[in-house]
Amino acid sequence: MEATEPAVGGERERDRLTVPQGLAALSLDALASVAYGPEAIVLVLAAAGATGLDYTLPVTLAIVVLLAALTFSYRQVIAAFPNGGGAYAVAGRHLGRRVSLVAAASLIIDYVLNVAVSVSAGVAALTSAFPSLYGDRVVICVAVLVLITGFNLYGVAESAKALILPTVVFVVAVFAVIVVGLLRSHPLTAPTRPGPATEAVGLLLLLKAFASGCAALTGVEAIANAVPTFRTPRVLRAQRTEIALGALLGAMLIGLSLLIRRFHVAPDPTKTVLAQLTDASLGHNLAFYVVQFATVALLALAANTSFGGMPVLTSLLARDHHLPHVFALRADRQVYRHGVAVLAVAALVLLVGAQGNTQALVPVFAIGVFIGFTISQVGMVRHWRIERGPGWRWRALLNGVGAVLTAAATVIELIAKFGEGGWLVFLAVAVLVLLFESVHRSYRRIGLALRVDEVPGPPQPRRSLVVVPVGAVNLLTREALSAALSMGDEVRAVTVVYADDETAAERMRAQWAAWHPQVPLVPLPSRTRSLTRPIVDYLRRVAAEESDHERLVVLIPETHLPHPWQRLLQNQRGAVLDLAVRRYTDAVICRLRFRLEIPG
Incomplete structure (x- = not known):
């Protein structure tokens, strides 16, 4: 291995x-x-x-x-x-990509x-x-x-x-x-x-x-x-x-x-x-x-x-x-x-x-190993035939004998251990190879979409609207708006207003007016106490009705606490909102994590 x-x-x-x-x-x-x-x-x-x-x-x-x-x-x-x-390197050089993937799959099974x-x-x-x-x-x-x-x-x-x-x-x-x-x-x-015999000694x-x-x-x-x-x-x-x-x-x-x-x-x-x-x-x-x-x-x-x-x-x-x-x-x-x-x-x-x-594990252990052995030996035979250096014939013969022996051992193991789980190894190898191929195809499509083989044109500035969800007037809100003002041509703060909590909504409006941050605050009503739906609906409405913005950015402010146990106390709203915006809109997402130092 x-x-x-x-x-x-x-x-x-x-x-x-x-x-x-x-x-x-x-x-x-x-x-x-x-x-x-x-x-x-x-x-x-x-x-x-x-x-x-x-x-x-x-x-x-x-x-x-x-x-x-x-x-x-x-x-x-x-x-x-x-x-x-x-085996992965030898097969990749001399036997082709797909054979190398079989070797890699068998090696992974062997490692496990x-x-x-x-x-x-x-x-x-x-x-x-x-x-x-x-x-x-x-x-x-x-x-x-x-x-x-x-x-x-x-x-x-x-x-x-x-x-x-x-x-x-x-x-x-x-x-x-x-x-x-x-x-x-x-x-x-x-x-x-030894106990009494239950079967005779035979070839099988x-x-x-x-x-x-x-x-x-x-x-x-x-x-x-x-x-x-x-x-x-x-x-x-x-x-x-x-x-x-x-x-x-x-x-x-x-x-x-x-x-x-x-x-x-x-x-x-x-x-x-x-x-x-x-x-x-x-x-x-x-x-x-x-x-x-x-x-x-x-x-x-x-x-x-x-x-x-x-x-x-x-x-x-x-x-x-x-x-x-x-x-x-x-x-x-x-x-x-x-x-x-x-x-x-x-x-x-x-x-x-x-x-x-x-x-219970040993019967299937050697099958994956010998698949890799056989591939490596066959690859070496091809290597000697291509290189043709001094003594290449007997070297190819030695690796050829090794390939025949390991292939025979693989067949013997499969036949002898098929009912004891040997078939699972071949199934696992096939599944892993299909996984490798699927991932490779996905990356190839992504590369085509990104035009990785082309030189793009020069970057151009675009008019951007930055939307910042806020819940209170505090230090995190100030840092978020400061970052947003440096990112876009226009910045809007949005806050979700719950129908059964008008007092909190009025207090937020009053604090915002007193603070006067030069950024408009847009209240978004929510009848079901949902945080994500009002914001997603607003982003969709802006994208559909306001064509003067070429890019819509959502900046999600979050606090980063110093200790792992303190992070368990957070409500994870940023992650929930990130998932909803990513799933239902085409907006660009920026998550701002503000490192918070807690005294004591």
Whole structure:
């Protein structure tokens, strides 16, 4: 996934990534997938009882072969796209705009599912250590998601150096579980035993297990998307990091599958497979809790990588006019807050809908990822055919093999997981692509209406009437009229007079006459105590009957209070009037916000 935005040109060289830092910053979601990838295989094979679990290792080896092909393929992507080679960028350059939109849609789905799966898997590791929390797993998932979202909305970015420690602890802990477990003749704590077989081992069962286990391959492309963040020589360091990731992930997957077969571990709804293996290998002691807390920490950080990637992707889509331009705006803390908010809401819906169950989300996780993998590999084949540099044939062959394998894996996943929600991924991709196209068409029409490709004539002054709604004679009214007098040739103040409150109307007229601001006050009667209807009717009447004004402007004065809780006390009339005038008239709207300093 596109986990890191390319570094800006002014970034100092020593602030860029080394190989260990690159592994820690860009490989968290891939490394953390060992917490749920092997379990997804076991969950499928357990339907065939103990005999089915014996096939854990062969299925895992097939996945590791695919991992090797992807690793070497993305090593070539790094060399070909030193400025970042995400599927969206590769497809946009070599396969056309629509294919790039499919890649972007699949990436967005991948980001959302990565957050949901990582959070739920992290909470599962926590409840494995403390079973009494199992009943509250959904609440804990929501709390963790809110915490991660809060950090990202306020721009608390993680440092690559700070990520090295939890990454090293997790990797060392997993290898300790593997090595110690392989040296034991019997488990220290008996894991959950396989139940009776409900179906025989067959091709379909093995394909389903393979499709589920492919969720462990998510994130292997993140390094290729962030080559500019590495120290010089960037390409070489990024390639070494990619190879190191493939080697570490492959070794952990094979090691855990050996332990699963050795200890005959079966799924347990209240305890993860990794927790069972830790119990069997290291015992239920301090080491067990270290492994579980390391898993929780790494999965939380893995979820955080999506918050660095998806907002950047949506900002690129917005700059290409495929999403609303608001997604390209950064807040004061250099955060794409709209992208962060959309990601958080989407992940929240999935977590609540799945009741915090990781294995309910994993079946559809890998489909979106492999769509992006396939598009990227096909784009690379086209890249080599166009470039035709030294050795381009074998490079194209390597990416071609990767494209065939990932396409085959996508088809397998779709067939095996279609009834478990796989169809939803394709539906979501189609809906997102249609959304992108619709937004693009809308911006194109807006551009034609604004004649953005033409040089307009010189600006000309126009006679303007400025209408200022007022409710009292005070400092806000004075500031509003002062601004209006500098904007138009003629200024009129209007005030709504309610039929059941003649006393207030007379008092307003008297105060206005005594103040004598050189601006006429027009009373607008209202029988229903409606604020907006009399003003809208007046603006329509002026526009229809007074042709000497070329532009009609409505200046809406408002106070801006210093504290958020004080703003809750305001009546929001300005916003209501803005909406009504915008909807029912062609008047130009100007909202004047007067900063009010309250003593004490």
